[in-house]
Amino acid sequence: MNREIPSxxxxxxxxxxxxxxxxxxxxxxxxxxxxxxxxxxxxxEFTQSRHAILTSSCTGALHIAMxxxxxKPGDEVIVPDVTWIxxxxxxxxxxxxxxxxxxxxxxxxxxxxxxKAAITPRTKAVIPVHMYGHIxxxxxxxxxxxxHGIAVIEDAAPGxxxxxNDRPSGSFGLAATFSFQGxxxxxxxxxxxxxxxxxxxxxxxxxxxxxxxxxxxxxxxNGIGYKYKMSNIQAALGLAQVERASExxxxxxxxxxxxxxxxxxxxxxxMNAERPGxxxxxxxxxxxxxxxxxxxxxxxxDELDRRKIRNRPFFRRISKFPMFKPINAPVADHLAExxxxxxxxTLLTEEDADWVAKNVRxxxxx
Ligand SMILES: *Cc1c(COP(=O)(O)O)cnc(C)c1O
Numbered sequence: 001m002n003r004e005i006p007s008x009x010x011x012x013x014x015x016x017x018x019x020x021x022x023x024x025x026x027x028x029x030x031x032x033x034x035x036x037x038x039x040x041x042x043x044x045e046f047t048q049s050r051h052a053i054l055t056s057s058c059t060g061a062l063h064i065a066m067x068x069x070x071x072k073p074g075d076e077v078i079v080p081d082v083t084w085i086x087x088x089x090x091x092x093x094x095x096x097x098x099x100x101x102x103x104x105x106x107x108x109x110x111x112x113x114x115x116k117a118a119i120t121p122r123t124k125a126v127i128p129v130h131m132y133g134h135i136x137x138x139x140x141x142x143x144x145x146x147x148h149g150i151a152v153i154e155d156a157a158p159g160x161x162x163x164x165n166d167r168p169s170g171s172f173g174l175a176a177t178f179s180f181q182g183x184x185x186x187x188x189x190x191x192x193x194x195x196x197x198x199x200x201x202x203x204x205x206x207x208x209x210x211x212x213x214x215x216x217x218x219x220x221x222n223g224i225g226y227k228y229k230m231s232n233i234q235a236a237l238g239l240a241q242v243e244r245a246s247e248x249x250x251x252x253x254x255x256x257x258x259x260x261x262x263x264x265x266x267x268x269x270x271m272n273a274e275r276p277g278x279x280x281x282x283x284x285x286x287x288x289x290x291x292x293x294x295x296x297x298x299x300x301x302d303e304l305d306r307r308k309i310r311n312r313p314f315f316r317r318i319s320k321f322p323m324f325k326p327i328n329a330p331v332a333d334h335l336a337e338x339x340x341x342x343x344x345x346t347l348l349t350e351e352d353a354d355w356v357a358k359n360v361r362x363x364x365x366x
Pocket of ligand 1: 056057058059060083084086087129155157158178179180181191192
């Protein structure tokens with residue numbers, strides 16, 4: 001067998017092509033924002049939020065959210081130590097300091113106790129991340145944040161369509177950010193969204209997003225804002241994707257269960273969790289090597305790659321990057337050392353899952 005299994009990729013149907021073709025042909029002049037308006041409205045509903053602002057990336061949405069919080073040098077924002085870099089850099093953009101904390105061994109999301117222990121008088125916000133699709137412990141995080149007057153911004157990029165007690169990701173914090181980058185479950189090529197149900201937060205976020213335009217004066221700007229907008233053509237793609245969200249997310253879950261059926265019996269191998277009450281989108285099926293295997297995670301990844309089964313390591317520890325100071329985070333350490341993301345293009349077939357699992361078993365168990 002010589003086929004290549006890509007590490008990620010979307011599910012595009014005729015609907016997406018039709019919407020995009022229509023946007024390209026007709027989405028100008030009076031129709032310039034038709035798909036933007038529809039996608040924004042649909043995505044707000046999807047996340048049970050009053051407001052949505054479409055952006056060019058999740059990173060841009062995070063930057064806007066941090067601006068609304070009016071962070072300044074000396075302020076601290078608590079973030080998990082294993083995540084994508086944007087969760088931390090958005091804090092730095094404002095001159096504030098990201099404070100890293102450890103994660104939980106099963107969900108791989110921010111540990112609420114570690115969050116609590118890291119709070120200082122300078123803590124302004126906390127950014128829990130829904131790691132690989134599992135919603136962070138938002139009840140505990142919201143309770144602790146509430147006790148200390150700390151704003152909660154969900155980095156929901158990996159948790160699109162995930163739910164806890166039938167509430168969707170994006171509806172737990174003061175605001176939340178999403179990504180439609182090409183490797184995420186729902187794509188617009190590049191793209192993102194900021195959602196909130198807080199009217200004041202929305203007003204401020206919209207102002208920053210729109211170059212701090214004065215509402216009453218034409219071509220007059222009364223602040224330093226940004227240009228992080230999505231185009232109508234991308235929104236056409238996004239609208240088709242969110243209209244198909246449940247079938248796409250269900251397919252992502254099926255991929256995870258295919259893997260779990262074929263690998264879940266291996267002693268010392270941990271996979272993504274789904275705590276009671278949770279609906280995990282299982283965005284990235286991941287294995288953590290916790291037993292005595294013939295191969296290390298690095299060796300397994302290299303060997304899979306040689307067999308054209310594309311994979312990625314677990315996120316690294318951000319606090320160990322040269323711009324930051326390493327913290328003590330044994331769980332994050334363990335995940336970063338021993339975790340492997342299995343390939344998960346949305347169009348992966350059951351035969352592909354068979355092939356991947358067969359190779360993983362062969363390499364690990366000999
Ligand atoms: C993908 C991702 C982002 C960034 O999304 P972009 O749209 O590429 O800016 C941020 N945070 C997490 C946790 C992500 O997985």
